[in-house]
């Protein structure tokens with residue numbers, strides 16, 4: 001029996017879909033059986049980031065409405081045998097599926113996969129309720145902006161009310177280089193101070209994320225990119241390894257920060 | 266019955282009058298004697314400054330209408346005003362309300378964006394109020410944590426209530442009907458343990474170090 005993890009944020013454009021694609025890819029790199037589920041009905045794009053849009057025949061609404069079996073919607077990844085995608089419908093809206101139907105679908109997937117990663121749409125309405133319905137765990141993605149943190153806080157409040165979902169973990173996405181080097185850690189501390197949940201990982205802001213997504217090849221495939229290391233570390237933490245946050249940063253930054261802490265300049 | 270005990274006794278004190286009203290006779294008897302006594306004093310009260318009157322009704326329960334009637338009768342004497350009417354008796358509802366207003370509710374949680382907590386009486390929150398979150402009480406608000414959202418004390422109108430926080434960085438404070446937004450009250454931001462109150466001189470919310478709160482309670486005790 002696998003584990004279903006919903007990836008949410010409240011605010012749009014903070015990197016839920018990118019995070020889902022990359023954690024999924026990083027877990028597949030570790031030979032885990034992973035299924036990505038796109039619940040952003042009407043605005044699907046997980047398939048685009050994975051480079052799989054040309055292979056879609058059936059989608060999740062087709063399953064809900066009984067036009068096909070769940071297994072028929074599963075799209076095989078280009079690179080990994082163990083990675084699959086259940087695409088969202090592009091022409092329907094969030095009400096064309098119910099939370100009960102979502103839960104049934106996720107429960108069925110959990111039988112065949114180690115991890116079911118659910119990409120949640122923005123907002124707190126029906127789309128959110130659908131995405132959360134079958135989840136055991138939850139991840140909240142935010143960026144270091146007040147508005148994103150505020151929305152993350154709202155979502156955490158809602159997730160904490162969901163009895164079947166474990167308390168959410170945080171990913172801070174798009175941390176900028178100079179933030180990490182000069183007092184950027186303080187910014188992370190401030191966010192953690194307000195949200196008061198466990199930090200699962202941080203991912204730097206990296207142009208390569210965007211170009212990789214445009215090519216349909218998640219950045220996690222590229223071992224040298226800094227964002228990729230962030231996603232891979234998150235995957236390792238999900239698998240239960242304890243990976244220190246520091247290993248994300250370059251040594252240079254780490255030592256200069258240590259010096260600062262010790263009062264040597 | 267010439268030497269019947271009087272139902273209404275008037276006592277003079279240096280800061281006003283005390284009216285002792287008998288609590289065994291019927292209400293109607295009492296009212297008629299009260300009217301008689303006051304008008305019987307004739308022009309006695311008509312000169313000089315305003316005189317404050319404290320009414321003690323003993324073990325008699327008074328409805329809101331009864332209280333108003335007694336006040337009206339006393340007020341009809343130009344120089345008198347009613348400072349308070351004291352009864353030893355409370356209705357069950359009043360007692361329950363009083364208990365609610367006096368009680369302290371302890372909550373252990375973070376009040377997150379979009380969440381609201383409303384409490385009758387005082388509230389002790391062990392946790393933070395985040396931006397976009399709101400904590401309200403008819404009594405005092407004590408936050409053992411960071412107050413970054415909105416807090417409203419004395420929410421049914423009590424201006425003497427306070428807001429206390431370990432870290433006072435609110436987006437808005439309200440006490441009774443007095444509102445203050447954060448730029449008006451934020452100090453250097455580095456102090457810990459502060460409280461907000463309505464400054465009775467300026468009728469605005471001020472923030473002080475928590476250590477000085479006891480002085481305020483002393484002052485208000487002296488005023489009574």
Ligand SMILES: Nc1ncnc2c1ncn2[C@@H]1O[C@H](COP(=O)(O)OP(=O)(O)O)[C@@H](O)[C@H]1O
Pocket residue numbers: 009011012013014015016017018019173174203204205206207209210213227
């Ligand atoms: N770490 C990152 N560095 C740079 N760009 C990023 C990063 N994460 C996400 N993005 C970009 O931000 C945009 C929004 O991301 P997306 O995953 O679609 O957000 P959401 O699903 O939350 O709406 C995309 O253009 C994506 O490529």
Ligand SMILES: [Mg+2]
Pocket residue numbers: 016017018040045120121
């Ligand atoms: Mg998305």
